[in-house]
Amino acid sequence: MQQLRFEKAVDVTNLEKRFGSFVAVNRISLTVNRGEIFGFLGPNGAGKSTTIRMLCGILTPDGGSGTVAGLDVRAQSETIKQHIGYMSQKFSLYEDLTVEENIDFYSGIYRIPAHKKKERKEWAIGMAGLERHRNTMTGFLAGGWKQRLSLGCAILHEPPILFLDEPTSGVDPISRRRFWDLISDLAMQKITGFVTTHFREEAEYCDRIALIYRGEMIALGAPRSLKSEESRHQFFDVSCRNPLVAVEAVRNLPGVRDAAAFGTSFHLSTESAQVAQEALGFLHRGAAPDAVMEKIIPSLEDIFVSLIETYDKSHQGVSEVNQ
Amino acid sequence: MMLSNPAQPNQDVAIRLDALRRYFGSTKAVDGISLTIMRGEIFGLVGPDGAGKTTTMRLLTSIMEPTSGKAMVGGFDVVNDAESVKESIGYMSQKFGLYQDLSVIENLDFFADLYGVPGKDRAATYDRLLSFSNLTPFKRRLAGRLSGGMKQKLGLACALVHAPSILFLDEPTNRVDPLSRRDFWRILTKLHRQNVTIFVSTAYLDEAERCSRIGLLHEGKLLAVGTPAEIKCLMRGTILEVTTSSPRTAVTLLKHEFPADSVAIFGDRIHLAVENSELSMNDVNRILGRAKIAVEGVRSIPPTLEDVFVSMLAETNGSSYQLNISREAGKLE
Numbered sequence: 001m002q003q004l005r006f007e008k009a010v011d012v013t014n015l016e017k018r019f020g021s022f023v024a025v026n027r028i029s030l031t032v033n034r035g036e037i038f039g040f041l042g043p044n045g046a047g048k049s050t051t052i053r054m055l056c057g058i059l060t061p062d063g064g065s066g067t068v069a070g071l072d073v074r075a076q077s078e079t080i081k082q083h084i085g086y087m088s089q090k091f092s093l094y095e096d097l098t099v100e101e102n103i104d105f106y107s108g109i110y111r112i113p114a115h116k117k118k119e120r121k122e123w124a125i126g127m128a129g130l131e132r133h134r135n136t137m138t139g140f141l142a143g144g145w146k147q148r149l150s151l152g153c154a155i156l157h158e159p160p161i162l163f164l165d166e167p168t169s170g171v172d173p174i175s176r177r178r179f180w181d182l183i184s185d186l187a188m189q190k191i192t193g194f195v196t197t198h199f200r201e202e203a204e205y206c207d208r209i210a211l212i213y214r215g216e217m218i219a220l221g222a223p224r225s226l227k228s229e230e231s232r233h234q235f236f237d238v239s240c241r242n243p244l245v246a247v248e249a250v251r252n253l254p255g256v257r258d259a260a261a262f263g264t265s266f267h268l269s270t271e272s273a274q275v276a277q278e279a280l281g282f283l284h285r286g287a288a289p290d291a292v293m294e295k296i297i298p299s300l301e302d303i304f305v306s307l308i309e310t311y312d313k314s315h316q317g318v319s320e321v322n323q
Numbered sequence: 324m325m326l327s328n329p330a331q332p333n334q335d336v337a338i339r340l341d342a343l344r345r346y347f348g349s350t351k352a353v354d355g356i357s358l359t360i361m362r363g364e365i366f367g368l369v370g371p372d373g374a375g376k377t378t379t380m381r382l383l384t385s386i387m388e389p390t391s392g393k394a395m396v397g398g399f400d401v402v403n404d405a406e407s408v409k410e411s412i413g414y415m416s417q418k419f420g421l422y423q424d425l426s427v428i429e430n431l432d433f434f435a436d437l438y439g440v441p442g443k444d445r446a447a448t449y450d451r452l453l454s455f456s457n458l459t460p461f462k463r464r465l466a467g468r469l470s471g472g473m474k475q476k477l478g479l480a481c482a483l484v485h486a487p488s489i490l491f492l493d494e495p496t497n498r499v500d501p502l503s504r505r506d507f508w509r510i511l512t513k514l515h516r517q518n519v520t521i522f523v524s525t526a527y528l529d530e531a532e533r534c535s536r537i538g539l540l541h542e543g544k545l546l547a548v549g550t551p552a553e554i555k556c557l558m559r560g561t562i563l564e565v566t567t568s569s570p571r572t573a574v575t576l577l578k579h580e581f582p583a584d585s586v587a588i589f590g591d592r593i594h595l596a597v598e599n600s601e602l603s604m605n606d607v608n609r610i611l612g613r614a615k616i617a618v619e620g621v622r623s624i625p626p627t628l629e630d631v632f633v634s635m636l637a638e639t640n641g642s643s644y645q646l647n648i649s650r651e652a653g654k655l656e
Contacts, residue, residue, distance in 0.1 A: 037590065043500035044471055143372050170497075170526045172371035172541070173633045177587050184588050188571050198500045200529050201629065204589045222591045224566070244516050260505060261512050262532045263365075263551045301501050301529065308502060 004083060006070025009034050009161045009192035010055060015073075016063030017050050024050040026215035027064065032208075034160070035190040037183060039206030041197060041304065047215040048196050052163060055194070057081045069160045082110075087154040088165035095139030099130050099149060102138055103156065110157035124152030127182065144175025151182060161192040168202055180205045200300045211304055214315075219307050226303055233257055233306055235298040236276050239265035240288035249287035250279045257309065269298070269306060336395075337362045337489050337520040338383065343392035345378050352378040354543030355392070360522065360536075362488075365515055367534030368524040369628075375543040376524040377417070380493045383522070384414045397489050410438070413487035417494050419478030423467030427458055430466050430481055438485035452480040456510060472503025479510065490514065492523040496530060508533055528628040539632055546635045551628060558631045561600045565593040565607055566619040573616050580610055584637055596626075596634060 010032035017025040025047045032038045042048050053059040055068050057077030066073050071080045093102050103121050112120055125131060128148035133141065138149065147168065155162060164183070168176040183193050183205070195206055203209055204223055211219040219226060240246050243266040247259045250268065255275030259268050270276045276293065283291040298306070338360040345353040353375045360366045368376050381387040383396055385405035394401045397411040421430055431449050440448065453459040456476040461469065466477060475495060482490060492511075496504045511521060523534065531537045532551050539546040539554070547554055567573045574588045577595060581603075585596040597603035600623045611618050 043502045170372035172374070172636060173528070173629045174584070174636050175371075177584075177633065180588070184571055184574070188575075198498075199527065200501075201527065207590045223589070224591050244512055247512070248516075260508065260533075263535055299529065304501060305505060 004070050004160060006067065006160075007034075008032065008067070009036065010038075010066070010068050010194065012055070012064060012066025012068075012073065014064035015051065015054060015061050015066060017047075017054060017059060018062050023215050025054070025061075028212070028215075028217050029064075030210060030217065030220070032192060032194065034192055035187045037187050037193040037195065037205065037207045039195045039197065039203045039209040040212065041203055041209055042212035043198075043308070046212045048212055051212065052165075052194075052196060055080075056084055056086065056163060082157075083159055083161075085154040085157070085159040085162040086165075087150055087162065087167055093138050093146060093150055093153065096137060098135050098137055099125070099141070100134045102149065103153060106153040106156050112156055120156050120158075124149075124156060128152045142175075143171045144178065147171055147175065147179055148182065151179070155186070155191070160190070161194060162186070164193055164195045166197045166199065166202065167195070169197075169199060176201070203300050209300075211307060213308050213311055216311075218311050219303075223300060226300065227297055234270050234273050234276055235296050235302055236268045236270070236293050237262075237265050237296045238268050238280070238283070238288075238291050238293045240283065240291040242288065246283055246288040246291060249283060253279055253282060258305065267296070267302065268293075269302065335362050336360070337364065337397065338366075338522060339395045340383070341393040343379075343382060343394050344390045345382055345387065346390045351543045353382065353389070356540075356543075356545050358538060358545065358548060360520065362520050363515070363518050364536055365511065365521045365523065365534045367531045367537040368522065368540055369526075369528060369531045369537050369632075370524075370540035371526055374540045376526075376540060377493055378543075379540070380414075380416075380491055380522075380524060384412060384491050385409055386414075410485070411487055411489060413482035413485070413490045415478045415482040415490075415492045415495055417497060419474055419481075421466045421474060421478055421481065424465060426463050426465055427453070427469070427477055428462045430477060431484055434481040434484045440485050448484060448486070452483055455513065456480050457506075470503075471499050472506065475499055475503065475507060476510065479507070483514075487519070489520045489522065492521065494524055494526065496525065496527070504530070528632060531628055537628075539635065541636060541639065546632075546639065554628060554631055555626055558626045558634055560596060560598040561623045562626045562630055563595040563597055563600060563603060563607065563621055564624045565595060565611075565621050566591065567593070567611060568617050568619065572614070573611055576610055576614055576616070577607070580606065584633075594624075594630070596630065 008031050010030065013029045014027040015025055016027050028051060040048055050059065054061050054073060057080035060074060068080050069083050097105065103124055107117050125134060130145060130149060138146065168179050187193060195202060197203055206223065208222050209226060210217050238246065243261045243264065247261050247266050250256055251259045255271045256279055257269045257271060259266055268276060268279065280291060280293045336359055340356050340358045343353055343356045356379065368379060370376055382389050383394055383401060385401045385408040388402055396408045399407040401408050422433060425433060428449065435445055453462055456479060458473065458476055458480065461473065466474060469477060496507055515521060525531060536550050537554060538548040547557055570588055570591055570593055574586055574593055577586045581595060587594045604621050607621050608618055
């Protein structure tokens, strides 16, 4: 494969895609550095898949411009397809082929030159830790191994950028951590990871995260900075004997934005610390005399729900109905 | 809680599993689970794909018979009284079991027929379930044309059409986005207030935090059972959160000096599971200082359920990752 020279892994400006009158992607601009692990998050129907399809050269944008691995998303979409790796949580492996056979199959698809085939195969097997399972039927492998094999197959052709679609959903936490260690090693070799996911557990592994909602990018930043700076609202954990009753009691108080039960406590999000104190006083006088409140650092999910609700409030009249 | 008389099942017990096993050939899908769930609990069965969650669900819903052991659901034996079990429970499988080419209301009708709900009760029940799940405006829409979140809510409504007192949900929020997930949990909370016992399985540990009690399942065995807070207390040692300007290089260095599995990188942060936070904080500063990596902060943070699960899995697998591992042993790596 030819060596590409480029500065940014992804660099797009005002990317737009319409389907009839529906604006699926509304002028999204973003830059992803080489060797960065970038998270692309948003609810179903937000425009995530459409954006990724444009970045992978599968869909042509209706507006905007940009490059992926230095290649033009409009003029060079065919070349882009050959230079990216793609892996989804639905491991696209053949269960009734052995580990080696799957790798050989993908070597063929990616047209790995004959003299490099063996070297790349050994590399993939070593990386996935499958030395002892080369001739095992893929269907018999445990989830974590399948996932690492799938990763190996997706990068046999040494792409500079790898698209990962919920790559670790459903695997046990140890395998998940090992997988992200591999992605992190790749990132150190300047291979960019572009991750789409719903799950906080995956989002936490990213260097930076973009949140997409209704075709627009409504937040961008490192997980840590999103948690501390982006949240203009206060988050509290309130523990009491009956959190379910307490949630109902405070949910509609003025200034309370959200209250959601979590087992033996509930998360309260308010517009100010004073509102929270008032809510606590209200609970003490009625529904939960034993309530104890503690300020917490919100989870990414708390932040996203809060950002999305803020967006909806400022765009009143937008239909709530999903089609 | 003690049973006053074994012949008279305790009315407060919703589900009881006694050394329940189910083997498929040599695969031990469910390997000796004993567990008691009281009425009004939201119990979460948490584990990765292949841990045995769905098989456990199928045993408890009388869809499949155990290889050995016993389970009682709503006071009925899942083998000898399978029909009574099925009548007293609601069950939502991963595929929600909906007919895509039937409308919302027709799906409800189908399940009402299946459970023999009397015709005169149906209209009121449907109204209640539809408003409860915010599906009233869509009652004539084909199920196949609903969004993922709405399908999930319809699946739940169908499982509730005969007013069961115990509800089984097999990974209900799989493939559903966070907004719908929240919405769904709000509905579960409402059900819980009506004293419906909920037995829910999930692969997501953050979701498990919403349950009143959880069981961590791995390879057919329960590793731990308790409230989320109790489970977190099972973790010996603490988690250090390290922030530096070059986290990837820092992780590589730390993995040389600490057991590799006790170090995890999360984007811009590193988590380090240690036994003694003060000693280890000094170690971190020393190791990274020697390599001229600026440490922006090291602090001790409460473990997440994932941290606890990882440490338990490692102990079961006999891996090096144990929180009580000595610092010296860690350096032998």
